[in-house]
Amino acid sequence: MSHDQNFKNLILDYPRQAIEFAAASEAARLGDDVRILPLREEQLKERLGERFRELDVPLLLEWPDGHRQALLFVFEEETEPGRFSIHRLIHYCVDIAELYQTERVVPVVIFLHPGHFRESLSLGSDTRVYLHFSYLAWPLFGLKARDYFxxxxxxxxLNLPNMHYAPEEKVEVYAQAVRGLRTLEPDRERQIKYLDFVDIYANLDENxxxxxxxxxxxxxxxxxAFADRFI
Known part of the structure; x- marks a missing residue:
């Protein structure tokens, strides 16, 4: 199963809501007139023989009247926190900042499974810090599902099944995720598409x-749209 692809689709289909959920402090200042555009995932190489870096979901935010400079969001999905490399994320952010000639970059990392991860990195000496880097961590496993019912x-x-809940709450968590899909998404095709997302991460057994x-x-x-699943 490709968790990367699942979350890539989710963020590309609902970019504004993904930003509001994962980066609330940034979303509060976006305004209603912002335009959100997906960027190419594979960054251009300086030389043909070099290995390219691929971003999960880079998004460009623009304001039509130009009253604010464009803003880049870099979303990364990391299933296992132990495999996360903050050094790799720094490379991604610096590369895309150079490519688009901007210093306005917001890195966001989605952590799916429980575990420890490094939240910042400082490079320097005994005298001073020469580089400090941090990002917005989105540890789904640490959120209480009931808080988002x-x-x-x-x-x-849709991510309720990826949050924390007691085993006896599993069916209720699933029901609230499905209810949210039914009431918040009017498009039938997307309802069907994201019922699959809920099914995958809830993973209900027959009982x-x-x-x-x-x-x-x-x-x-x-x-x-859902009836066939339960016949």
Whole structure:
């Protein structure tokens, strides 16, 4: 399973909501007129023989009236925190900043599974620090699912199964994710597409699926896009 591809699709389909969920402090200042554009994932190489670096999801934010300089968001998905390299992320950010000739870059890292990860890096000597780097960490495993049951943010609702919850809450977490998809996404094709996302990360067993059918039977009947899953 490619978690990278799953989250790449999610962020590209819902870029504004992904930013609002993962980078709330930055999202608060964006305004309604911002335009969000995906960039090429593979960065240009200076020489043909060099190895390229690929970004999970680089996004360019622009303001049509030009009252603010463009802003770059660099989203990276890291399934296992132990495999995360802050040095690699620094390379990504510096490369894309140089390519687009900007110093306005916001790096965001999505951590799917529990684990420890380095949040900053400082390079220097006993005299001074010459380089300090940090990023916005998005550790889904550390968020309490129940805190987001009523969230109007679809990205948050779809990720409920990736958050923390007690084992006995699993079916309810799944139900709240599906309800969010039904109520917040009007497009039928996207409903079907992201029901797959919820199914993958909830991973209900047969008993849990039967439990869902029994407890949420009336709701299932109203969801024609989902009904086939439970027949």
């Amino acid at each position: 009523d969230s109007p943010n679809l990205v948050a609702r 849990e699926r039967q439990h869902y059918q029994q407890d949420y039977a009336e709701e299932i009947e109203t969801m024609s």
